[in-house]
Amino acid sequence: MEYSYIGKRIKRVDALPKVTGEASYFSDVNLPDTLAGKILTSPYAHAKILGIDTSKAESLPGVRAVVTSKDMPRVPLDFALAHFNRRVDLFAMASDRVRFIGEEVAAVAADNEEIAEVALSLIDVHYEEIKAVFDPEEAMSPDAPVLYDDMESNVAVYMPGDYGDVEKGFEEADHIFEDEFKTQLQYHAPMERQGCICKWDMNENLTMWTCTQTPHLHQYMVATILGIPIAKTRVVSPYVGGGFGAKAHQAFPYHIISAVLAKKTGNPVKIEYSRGEEFSFATAAPSFKIKLKTGVMNDGKIIAKQAIVVEECGAHCYIATGQLLCSIFFSFAHIYKVPNLKYEGMVVYTNNPNRAVALRGFGNTQTNFAVESQMDMIAEKLGMDPMELKSKNMFEQGDTDMMGWHFNSYGLPECIKQSAESADWNEKRAEKSPNRGIGMAALIHACGFKGSFGSIETSSAVIYAKQDGSFNLFTDFSEIGTGVWTVVQEIAAEVLGTRLEDIQVSAGDTAFTPFDMGSYSSRGTFSVGNAVKLAATDIRDQIFEVAAEMMEVKIDDLESKNCEIYAKETPDKKISIAEVTHHAIMESGKILIGKGIWNTPSSLFDPFSGTWSNLGPTPSYLFGCQVVEVEVDPNTGKVTVLSVDAAHDVGYPINLDMAEGQIHGGVMMGLGYALTENLALEDGKVLCDDFVDYFIFRAPDLPEIKPILVTTDDQYGPFGAKGLGEATMVPTAPAVANAVYNAIGVRIKDLPITPGKVLKALKEKKRG
Amino acid sequence: MKIELNTNERIYEVDVEPYESLNQVIRHKIGLMGTKRGCDTGGCGACTVLLDGQAVYSCMVPAARAEGKKVTTIEGLCNNNKLDPIQDAFVEKGAIQCGYCTPGMIMSAKSMLSQNSAPSEKEIKDSIAGNICRCTGYVKIVDAISAAAETIREGE
Structure with missing residues (x-):
């Protein structure tokens, strides 16, 4: 099918505002009389709060309000997150106990940031320190201090599952592999720091300018927590300076604190984390420990697989249940066809900072590191090429597995083949240069995981026609960088047969956009793309109805292209879209409004049967394979990445530049995760609080990244398209680990792969 | 203190505190929001502007030090709607x-x-x-x- 815009290199709609500095992010909003809000956080990992004296701070000139937990609503902030097995434990401020360094205790609003800082130092909090626990395994021991009085242990979530007969599988297996893998805390590091500005008007309407990936979910949560009507709560968040999960599903404490301070003072209040605060306690992906046991036959068939997955969530469970689900069901349970499976998943509290916030990959990245590293070990033991081992255990297109996941499109074999070819896999594996190595890892992921937030997976869009044949398109989606505004513009213009510039996209403001779940879980192109396609089709049909009357032809006979409507049978009969919309609106009073509501045809996990009733958590799964080549310096242990060939099944690409851009960025985040990024902790305190100590890849450090887009024409995707963003970083770390092994014969099972770990492993290898 | 800042070929008279960075002054006193504020510690480059043609982290330069120099921000690159x-x-x-x-x-x-x-x-x-x-x-x-x-x- 030849499209006008789909599958092309189309310039982004947000490009011009961004290169000129015109794009306004929340912190660029400059309201008169805005006060600076600052939050006092706990210096202790675990302590009782015996009392708080705010009088000195209150009497400081320039201080307009001081608040503590007494001023905060007592509604939990995480009330809406998971659809089952959820624990609700997060409030806007700690009242009688703090559970990590960085927990919110009090806050001030003052004339400027400097006064606010001084005021914080004048708040006297009387703490009594209690025993803290920082290691998840220690936290599970019987004598560990328990973080919550209503619980008997620190295990916040326990999720077991059993399919087939794992014990019998292990008995029958020719080889058993047992390994333990560890992953670190990774900081999202969006270039825009978290924050918001809250303003109440005289009619008690709250407007909140913030950076959220999910404006309508945010509106719902903020209003519910504050106990005000949702319709009187306006969330404005069009441009967001990077999200990666850090800005999804929130309300975070600072949002509520800012709203309360603004209410109390009658002024707008702005809270913006410093970069140090961001590093120290704002957001990070939780760390995992994964014990993996796999039984394999001599021919490479995997017969049984067992995992114990321990996710450390810090002091708040937040969205950990969803991450646990994803960590188990993608890489452990579904990347390969395994007849016998057993798992135990746990979310464990500790007194470490950083709540279990979503991060690109959402648990899948962590387990993928374990599973794909072990696959490499299995292949070596069996004397098999990793590609061959993967092929032996793959599903096929059209398969429905024992848990109910159905693969309507299945690009995994093609991704493996194309990434290997692009990287000269066979040649490089056959003729190895010293200290150089090549490794691969594959993945499965979802676009829109039903159950990762509440129990819905829904998008909607509204489109209005104007008298001149231009259109206003409304969606909830903030532009966090993924290019979703351009995607929906392309889709609407393609359906309507207009020029791109005829579609004006407005988004990221709950005052005029319809409900959507927002930007996460690689759902943008797929879910809002589908909603926009439905809305555009709806309004096109209305336009055709008017056109058919005007042209005196049958409606079924009509087509539109280049801003004109043609009759297929009599091609010389044509009329412009503008003539039709003008006639409809100005002469017939027919207002043309299209709407599209997309409810993804997928189902929720049933924890009792351990299955999904329809298609699985998404109708359309993402697949990919990355091949990484490295060079390791045996004297320093430094790993240098030479190239990454990343093939991803995108269904059908909507925009080539943007799809490639997702892969470039995801691979870079994945390389950081593999080699350098670690939010190191000591006794519950983050040791790195700036970009010097926390190393993110910079331009000179990057290898050649070759994106390969594999097309599978998904039956549910708009124009066959699936999502992409999250998948792009999932297999990078195991591909690096496998390449390091191929280079120097040492296996690092705990991320990141630092020079120190490599040297230690080399020493141990020498010792034998 | 009052200083004159030549920013994007225009002279702005601004009242600055000695501790205020060029970034704060450009954003909140002159009102040009295209220059971002990413870390305040010279670690990320989001606040980069030109000082006499040389790229600097505006978060690391005290505003007063920019007096007498030519400051160029992202808004200064696009003239009469013509992009650089x-x-x-x-x-x-x-x-x-x-x-x-x-x-x-x-x-x-x-x-x-x-x-x-x-x-x-x-x-x-x-x-x-x-x-x-x-x-x-x-x-x-x-x-x-x-x-x-x-x-x-x-x-x-």
């Missing part, structure tokens, strides 16, 4: 995602290209080593700067 070749190349090459690093990235490239319009790939990468981008993996940014260099050379 670097801006144009960023649009054409799809070198933008969230956009938060973009103004700083463009200013760093501007500083380098004004001294060297035929940079090697390594020189391009080195010129933006002080600017973190978390979204793009830098690939299309490097492409864009390379394309801008070509346009500039053609115009020379």
Whole structure:
């Protein structure tokens, strides 16, 4: 099918505002009389709060309000997150106990940031320190201090599952592999720091300018927590300076604190984390420990697989249940066809900072590191090429597995083949240069995981026609960088047969956009793309109805292209879209409004049967394979990445530049995760609080990244398209680990792969 | 103290505190919000502006030190709605995602290209080593700067 815009290199709609500095992010909003809000956080990992004296701070000139937990609503902030097995434990401020360094205790609003800082130092909090626990395994021991009085242990979530007969599988297996893998805390590091500005008007309407990936979910949560009507709560968040999960599903404490301070003072209040605060306690992906046991036959068939997955969530469970689900069901349970499976998943509290916030990959990245590293070990033991081992255990297109996941499109074999070819896999594996190595890892992921937030997976869009044949398109989606505004513009213009510039996209403001779940879980192109396609089709049909009357032809006979409507049978009969919309609106009073509501045809996990009733958590799964080549310096242990060939099944690409851009960025985040990024902790305190100590890849450090887009024409995707963003970083770390092994014969099972770990492993290898 | 700041060829008289950074003054006293504020510690490059043509972290420069120098921000690159070749190349090459690093990235490239319009790939990468981008993996940014260099050379 030849499209006008789909599958092309189309310039982004947000490009011009961004290169000129015109794009306004929340912190660029400059309201008169805005006060600076600052939050006092706990210096202790675990302590009782015996009392708080705010009088000195209150009497400081320039201080307009001081608040503590007494001023905060007592509604939990995480009330809406998971659809089952959820624990609700997060409030806007700690009242009688703090559970990590960085927990919110009090806050001030003052004339400027400097006064606010001084005021914080004048708040006297009387703490009594209690025993803290920082290691998840220690936290599970019987004598560990328990973080919550209503619980008997620190295990916040326990999720077991059993399919087939794992014990019998292990008995029958020719080889058993047992390994333990560890992953670190990774900081999202969006270039825009978290924050918001809250303003109440005289009619008690709250407007909140913030950076959220999910404006309508945010509106719902903020209003519910504050106990005000949702319709009187306006969330404005069009441009967001990077999200990666850090800005999804929130309300975070600072949002509520800012709203309360603004209410109390009658002024707008702005809270913006410093970069140090961001590093120290704002957001990070939780760390995992994964014990993996796999039984394999001599021919490479995997017969049984067992995992114990321990996710450390810090002091708040937040969205950990969803991450646990994803960590188990993608890489452990579904990347390969395994007849016998057993798992135990746990979310464990500790007194470490950083709540279990979503991060690109959402648990899948962590387990993928374990599973794909072990696959490499299995292949070596069996004397098999990793590609061959993967092929032996793959599903096929059209398969429905024992848990109910159905693969309507299945690009995994093609991704493996194309990434290997692009990287000269066979040649490089056959003729190895010293200290150089090549490794691969594959993945499965979802676009829109039903159950990762509440129990819905829904998008909607509204489109209005104007008298001149231009259109206003409304969606909830903030532009966090993924290019979703351009995607929906392309889709609407393609359906309507207009020029791109005829579609004006407005988004990221709950005052005029319809409900959507927002930007996460690689759902943008797929879910809002589908909603926009439905809305555009709806309004096109209305336009055709008017056109058919005007042209005196049958409606079924009509087509539109280049801003004109043609009759297929009599091609010389044509009329412009503008003539039709003008006639409809100005002469017939027919207002043309299209709407599209997309409810993804997928189902929720049933924890009792351990299955999904329809298609699985998404109708359309993402697949990919990355091949990484490295060079390791045996004297320093430094790993240098030479190239990454990343093939991803995108269904059908909507925009080539943007799809490639997702892969470039995801691979870079994945390389950081593999080699350098670690939010190191000591006794519950983050040791790195700036970009010097926390190393993110910079331009000179990057290898050649070759994106390969594999097309599978998904039956549910708009124009066959699936999502992409999250998948792009999932297999990078195991591909690096496998390449390091191929280079120097040492296996690092705990991320990141630092020079120190490599040297230690080399020493141990020498010792034998 | 009162200082005169020549910003984008226009003189602004501003009252600044000795501890105020050029970044704070550009954003909140002059009101030009295109220059971002990413870390306040010279670690990310989102706040990069030109001081007499040289790229600097505006968060690390006290505003008072900029008096008597020419400050150029991202808003100063686009004249009469005509984009600078670097801006144009960023649009054409799809070198933008969230956009938060973009103004700083463009200013760093501007500083380098004004001294060297035929940079090697390594020189391009080195010129933006002080600017973190978390979204793009830098690939299309490097492409864009390379394309801008070509346009500039053609115009020379």
